[in-house]
Amino acid sequence: RTERKALLYVGGGIPLRPGADLFALWQEKYGMLSSKLGASSFDMAGLDNAPLVQQAADRANAAGVSLYALALPASGAASASAVARAGTDSEDAGRALRTLAASTGGRVTTDVQNPAAFLAGTERDLAGAYLLSYAPPAGSKSGSHKIEIRVRNGELAARYREERYDTDARTRDPLLQRALAVLGGAAGGANPLRVELTVEEEIPEQDGRLRLTAIVSLPLAALTVQPQEHYHVAHLTLAVAARDGRGKVSGIPQAEVPVEIPHERLLAAPGESAGYRFTLHLSPGESVVAVAARDDSSGTVSVVRAVYGGMGKGFAASPGEPGGEAEGTARLTTAVAVESAALLMSGQEGGDVPLNALALYLPAEAGKAQVLVRMRMDGPALLAGQTGEALRIETALYVLDSGGGIAASALETIGIDLAAERAAVEKSGVDLLAGFALKPGAYSLRLLARNAATGRLGVRTFPLTVPDPEKLEKIPLSPPPAVDPRPTARLAGLGPLDPPPFASDAAAPAQEAAAPPPIPDAEALAAVEALEDALLLAAHRPASVEQIVEIETGAARELAAASPEGLLPLLRFHQRLYETATARRRHPGSTVAQNVLVNLLDLYREGKGEPAREVRATFGIELLRNGISRLGEPAVQSVLADDPANEMILLELAVDAGKRGRHAEAVTRLEELLRLHSDNREARLRRAVELARLGRKDVAEQRLTAVIHDETGGWLLSLAYQELARIQLSDRLFGPGERTLREGLQRLPGDEKLTLLLTAFLGRTFSATASREVIGGLKLEGADGGGAARHRYNSPPQELLEAALASLDREAAFRRPALASALEKTAP
Structure with missing residues (x-):
């Protein structure tokens, strides 16, 4: 069928002079007062809706919508006689509707007690209308243009859209x-x-x-x-x-x-x-x-x-x-290929990629249980036959009820940069974590994973019996770890906690490097942590996380009431608690700090009337990096609503998109960032790399060459040389590739990654002697070495976040006397 769009309006008329009838009634009833006040019907002359009515008609024409109006009998405040005596137009409301309908090729009827005939005529219009198409003349300007349609021989009059709206070439369908x-x-x-x-x-x-x-x-x-x-x-x-x-x-x-x-x-x-x-x-x-x-x-x-x-x-x-x-960046995560859907619904199992799953049931609301699922995909099987550095895994989880209907589903496309994570995938596989709210009963959990490049896939079915949620006990779970031992995708329905790991998973070692540097508040932090642990881990009647959150939030409210200026040091202190607890994998403590900080941010906005952007921005970024998007996403989006040009958040979102394999989105975000902050050197490099990931190698080479020209040293320069050489060598441009690597080593003598790349290239194309000569100049990698450059690129952005946190520390220190004053005022 041809797509036709129509809007049927049913209601009273739309007055071109709003309030005129009410003014007429007031003037009739309080004529003497009107004279004393000097009120006149001319006072209403400035209130004119005619431009808005025409604007609505223009927008409808631009969208291809015809407007039909069924105007109900007038029931306004002023009587017809009063309106007439006041000199207002009794046809005013109907004229607006007629303008809308006539301009868009629709029809209007007013004061109809039985609308059946009008509705039948509207139905005939929609079913029997002609569609006339034409190509706008070359060079025509965008905007509104009048249209006239004449029926041959003039025997019939045509009702049609009176204007067309031409867009420019950039916005046309x-x-x-x-x-x-x-x-x-x-x-x-x-x-x-x-x-x-x-x-x-x-x-x-x-x-x-x-x-x-x-x-x-x-x-x-x-x-x-x-x-x-x-x-x-x-x-x-x-x-x-x-x-x-x-x-x-x-x-x-x-x-x-x-x-x-x-x-x-x-x-x-x-x-x-x-x-x-x-x-x-x-x-x-x-x-x-x-x-x-x-x-x-x-x-x-x-x-x-x-x-x-x-x-x-x-x-x-x-x-x-x-x-x-x-047209899009990749297949959306809300759809699955027909063949994959057929495999899932058939109940078949097997394939080339071994899959495993683990489910945990938790009490939820509305008589349902929250089912947390961990799906594990075999790494070597996913990598078999993979040639490129971008691994794209299409996954689908279906939960089928006893009647074969789909009770819940989760679809996700996982993008992994193998240049950074190949070893982790090969060693530990890939995890997908999802959550479903299900009623008690028997279900079938069906899983599918497919390497989009090679077509290798796996399909598994597991029985799922959801118990009565009232009989479930709350199980102490942990928030996501600071560093995942394998590439892990977390879906939106998961919530703030992870499903437990498989029994065969080794405990992840503590990430000492992730711990924040020593801070002046170390003693206070240690004291709070010890107090929280004593309450949470007490042998008899331990306190719950919720109780600790309530106690600490209540204390903060009391201090804020005594001295509002002291709230910012409290905010930063609890942010430090969250950072240290997360780094040390002290999960109950990080959950407490996370919830208290959310409450304090709300309190800060109430008490101060300020947005506290820096705290929200840095805390939101930390939450996102720890996989807690439920709280992190609203935090960063609220900052962008206040400050759309926030450089730190724009860069963070761009990097996150690239890590998830959404390279087109990353490029778009980086272009927007550079439009607002053209001097962001890291964004310039990342844009070039993301363009290369999209296959736009010519543009990527130009961008990388510009970065090389402008940078004087450091990891940005090293990585720009690495990426440019990779592009040239992959296109079999051996001469330019070798020259790029040698030039890079001239500017960055002994750079480990550039040395190894040139050594490998010479070993394949020339001789072992040439390779040994190059590798003889290899230096032990320092902070700016090539391998460190790759690691730095694959890590979240650092400089802007560190600067923001340092600024917060300085401001918190400046306001600390206000906190001390509040403590004195509230002391028992």
Whole structure:
């Protein structure tokens, strides 16, 4: 079907002069007072809604929406006689609705007691309207343009949209633009969706044209679908453009095609097709038809071009480009391939990638249990056949109830940079952590993981019996560790705590390097930690985390009331408690500090009337780095709402996107950051590297060359040389690659990574003697060595966060006397 959009308004009229009737009533009742005050009906003249009404009509035309209005009988405050005596326009409210309807090709009726006839007429309009398409003239300006449509011979009057709104080339519908673009060429575009065109019906018309009914079809196996309780659904958007024998261009600018696949048909779906029927009226001669189709779940786009030779000759497809393309950055995490969905629903098990799972049940709300799931994917099996440095794993978890319906699901695409994490993947595999809220009963947990590059996958099914949540006890769990022993993805439904590890997992060693440096508050921190542990770990009647949080928050409220200036030192102190407890894996303490700090931030905003951006920003970043997105994401977003140009958060979000494999998002964030902070040197380097990850090597080389030109030393320069050489050598540009490495070693003598890269290159292409000569200049890696540069790149940004924390420490120290004063005032 052709997508048509209409808005039906049912209600009272929209006054062009709001308040005029109420003013008329007031003036009629209090005429003497009106005279004394000097009130006049001219006072209402400045209140004019006409520009807003026209603006609404313009926006509707720009969006292709027709407005229909059913205006109910007037019931305003002023009577008709009062309005007339006041000189106001009784047609005022109806005129606004008529303007909206007439401008957008709709209709309006007023004062109708029985709206059935109007609604029936509206239905006929939507079902029987003609769609006229045309190509705007070359060089036309963007904005509103008047339209006039005349019916041949003047026997009928047409009702139509009176304006069109042309956007510029940057904002026009890219799908329609792609279809129009291939009309004039000799070939179609890429066709990853495997779209085909076939003729269904050909009927000659009296005016000499041919009415052609054709079908766009594509295999369901090429689509991604979203799981629902009893269906899997997909959604396609199409644009059709045709040029007939006389050069006239027509078509369908946009068509929406929903696809529903019942679970019982899913197994057969990979062998079936979906189709969309459309009709064209073509003049004699050879015609060209182009179709652009987009899978809206994955962003994958196909563009096909076919020549229609005339009656009985069918379509002759034009050759297309190799490969495929997607408008989005990657397949969205809310959809799964049809074949993968069929495997999950079939209950089959096996594949090339061994999977394991562990589930834990916790009490939740509304009669449900919270089910925490840890899914483990075998590392060597995932890496088998992998050639690139970007590992992309498509995962799906389905929870099926006893009737075969999908009670819950979780879909995630995990991106891993193997240049940094290959060893961890190979040794320990990859974990996916998810959480589901389920009612008591028997379920089936079905897991799927697939390497998107190699196609190697694994499918497993586990029984899942959810107990009565009222009989469950609260189990002390830990927040995410400071450093994961393996690449780990945590989904949104997980909450702040991790499922327990597998019994075979060795305890992760304490990360001494992650501990913060010694601070002046060390004695106070140690005292608070000792007090908390004594209460939490008491042999008899230990205190709960919630009780400790309530006690500490209550004390802070009392101190803030005594001296509001003393609240900032308290905020920074509890932030330090959170940092040290997390680094030392003192999990109950980190949970207490985390919740107290959230409460103090709310209190700070209440008591001070200030946003406390620095504390929220640094704390939000620390939470995000520790995998607690439930609290970290709102914190950083609230800072961006107040300060959209916050350099520290913009860089943090860009780096996080890159680490998760969302390289296009990372590039977009880095471009925005550099637009606001063009001097951010780390962002310039990261943008170049992310462009290379996207395959945009020419642009990446230019960006890396600019970084090399501007940097004078340090890890940014080392990594820029490494990345530029990698690009050149991967493209078999051996001469430029060698020159890049040697130039890098001239500027950074003995750099470990550059030395090893050049040694490996010479060993493969020249001789062992040349390799030994190069490696003889190797120096032990220092703080700025090449390996350290790679480690620094793969680590979260440091400089901005450290500067922000240092600034907070200075401000907290300045306000510490206020805290001391509050302590004296509240002392018993």
